[in-house]
Amino acid sequence: MMNATLTISLAACVGWLIVSLFSRKPKRPPGPRRLPILGNTLQIPSTFQWLTFSKWAKEYGDIVYLEVFGQPMVLLNTHKSAKDLLEQRSPIYSDRPHLEMADFCGFDKTFVLYPAHDNWRQQRKIVTQDLGPRMLPRYYAFQEAEARLLAKNAIDDPGQLEGLVKRRIGTIIIRIAYGHYVSANDDPFLTLGKASMDIFNRASAPGVWLVDLMPVLKYLPSWLPGAGFITTAQGWREIVHKAAWDTYMWSKRSYESGSALLPNTCSTALEAVNGTLPRDLEEQVAWAVCTMMAGGMDTSMISTLNLFLEMMLNREVQVKAQNEIDLVIGRHRLPTIADRHSLPYVKSIVTEIFRLNTTVPLGIAHALREDDVYDGVHLPKGSIVIPNVWHMLHDPAVFSNPMRFDPDRYQNLDSEMAKVTDVAFGFGRRVCPGKAFGENTVFAFAATLLATCDIFPAVDENGQEIIPNVARQFSFSIRLQHQTAVKSCI
Numbered sequence: 356m357m358n359a360t361l362t363i364s365l366a367a368c369v370g371w372l373i374v375s376l377f378s379r380k381p382k383r384p385p386g387p388r389r390l391p392i393l394g395n396t397l398q399i400p401s402t403f404q405w406l407t408f409s410k411w412a413k414e415y416g417d418i419v420y421l422e423v424f425g426q427p428m429v430l431l432n433t434h435k436s437a438k439d440l441l442e443q444r445s446p447i448y449s450d451r452p453h454l455e456m457a458d459f460c461g462f463d464k465t466f467v468l469y470p471a472h473d474n475w476r477q478q479r480k481i482v483t484q485d486l487g488p489r490m491l492p493r494y495y496a497f498q499e500a501e502a503r504l505l506a507k508n509a510i511d512d513p514g515q516l517e518g519l520v521k522r523r524i525g526t527i528i529i530r531i532a533y534g535h536y537v538s539a540n541d542d543p544f545l546t547l548g549k550a551s552m553d554i555f556n557r558a559s560a561p562g563v564w565l566v567d568l569m570p571v572l573k574y575l576p577s578w579l580p581g582a583g584f585i586t587t588a589q590g591w592r593e594i595v596h597k598a599a600w601d602t603y604m605w606s607k608r609s610y611e612s613g614s615a616l617l618p619n620t621c622s623t624a625l626e627a628v629n630g631t632l633p634r635d636l637e638e639q640v641a642w643a644v645c646t647m648m649a650g651g652m653d654t655s656m657i658s659t660l661n662l663f664l665e666m667m668l669n670r671e672v673q674v675k676a677q678n679e680i681d682l683v684i685g686r687h688r689l690p691t692i693a694d695r696h697s698l699p700y701v702k703s704i705v706t707e708i709f710r711l712n713t714t715v716p717l718g719i720a721h722a723l724r725e726d727d728v729y730d731g732v733h734l735p736k737g738s739i740v741i742p743n744v745w746h747m748l749h750d751p752a753v754f755s756n757p758m759r760f761d762p763d764r765y766q767n768l769d770s771e772m773a774k775v776t777d778v779a780f781g782f783g784r785r786v787c788p789g790k791a792f793g794e795n796t797v798f799a800f801a802a803t804l805l806a807t808c809d810i811f812p813a814v815d816e817n818g819q820e821i822i823p824n825v826a827r828q829f830s831f832s833i834r835l836q837h838q839t840a841v842k843s844c845i
């Protein structure tokens with residue numbers, strides 16, 4: 356009897372061991388030690404997170420696992436892992452994390468934050484059909500005209516550089532989105548667009564809003580101490596709503612009266628249905644175009660300011676690009692966007708700006724719809740998946756001497772430049788719909804500026820050049836010198 360019991364117990368133990376060995380879920384990816392409840396919350400800095408994430412990439416490898424108050428987060432540190440998951444497995448990796456504060460402020464209608472369902476598809480199509488490769492030449496002339504204006508205005512008043520860049524970029528995006536030409540710095544299209552972008556940046560900042568972690572807080576009465584975020588959100592919501600609807604309604608009226616500057620995305624959507632959109636579709640158009648404006652403004656502005664910065668710091672690069680322009684285009688006309696394939700060095704400068712000065716260092720987070728296993732590790736459903744774009748573009752295994760501004764690294768080859776542009780604009784179904792348009796805008800600015808100006812650092816009262824510490828400060832001052840030979844062209 357004793358023997359039989361022992362045999363049964365032993366068999367049960369062995370059976371349990373076999374079952375648990377074979378059915379054990381793969382483990383989570385490696386990552387920094389987590390505290391109970393808080394997880395890694397205290398280890399994630401509130402600014403320059405990508406630098407800390409990049410340090411962890413070196414320590415833990417291609418995929419790093421974090422938790423913030425129980426919310427799983429996965430960092431993807433190589434182009435390969437981002438491609439394998441966000442592109443190859445896009446059906447389950449294309450949602451966005453839920454951002455309660457941003458939703459509360461009215462961004463729940465914008466497709467950048469929609470999960471990858473029907474409304475997202477519908478809004479995204481409104482934008483992609485207007486920014487597709489065959490449509491882009493329609494916009495070259497506006498982009499080039501604004502680049503010429505920037506060169507002219509910056510020569511006259513280099514001290515106002517940031518404001519000038521904002522105005523010219525805003526003018527391009529608003530013109531193609533709504534058919535409106537911005538004619539003053541206080542134009543409501545420009546001020547509303549900027550205000551709603553600032554609100555988006557603040558409302559979607561990770562780890563700032565307690566309501567993101569505890570959504571139930573949004574039901575608190577706004578007079579309760581600690582519930583001030585409700586009043587803030589209500590005020591912001593009004594501005595966001597105006598940014599989407601005042602602009603759309605203006606555009607619709609000007610389309611109806613025949614005064615809109617064509618083509619523009621609102622008019623294209625209205626034209627497709629002979630000017631009569633049902634209310635639900637009208638809602639999709641208003642928010643899609645507003646998302647397009649917001650997506651294109653800050654990114655293009657930052658890239659253009661970085662262009663000035665790097666040209667000012669790298670005089671030899673400027674000279675090399677000017678020689679290329681002289682040789683290929685000459686001095687009787689300005690380079691155009693259509694010339695970009697014959698100006699590979701200028702194109703390399705633009706690519707190097709997107710790499711070194713990474714405009715969107717952590718991309719925009721995706722969310723994982725189902726449990727998944729990759730490379731032997733378990734990635735839990737609901738994870739926030741962050742492509743560490745900055746790390747991918749500064750990985751010495753891919754880009755030697757990565758902190759150096761060096762357009763020569765691409766050897767003038769599109770295939771080498773694609774190593775940057777395939778990463779800097781995001782991945783899979785969510786890849787930036789303004790990618791080619793944005794690249795063209797920055798190319799037009801680069802080619803026009805280099806053809807018309809020499810860019811130098813500003814000088815102090817003793818005539819000494821002021822070289823900014825770019826690791827610490829973004830603001831800088833420049834001096835521009837006109838290249839007289841092409842003066843008549845701008």
Ligand code: HEM
Pocket residue numbers: 466467468479482528646647648650651652654655658714715718719720721779780781782783784785786787788789790792793794
């Ligand atoms: C010029 C520099 C630009 C850079 C570096 C850039 C970068 C990005 C990145 C990294 C994403 C996230 C992709 C992902 O989720 O994987 C994105 C999304 C997006 N971008 Fe851009 N972008 C730029 C210009 C533009 C322009 C000019 C427009 C519109 C005219 C635009 C509109 C958008 C929109 C609407 C999304 C959201 C797409 C979605 O969620 O489906 N971007 N961009």
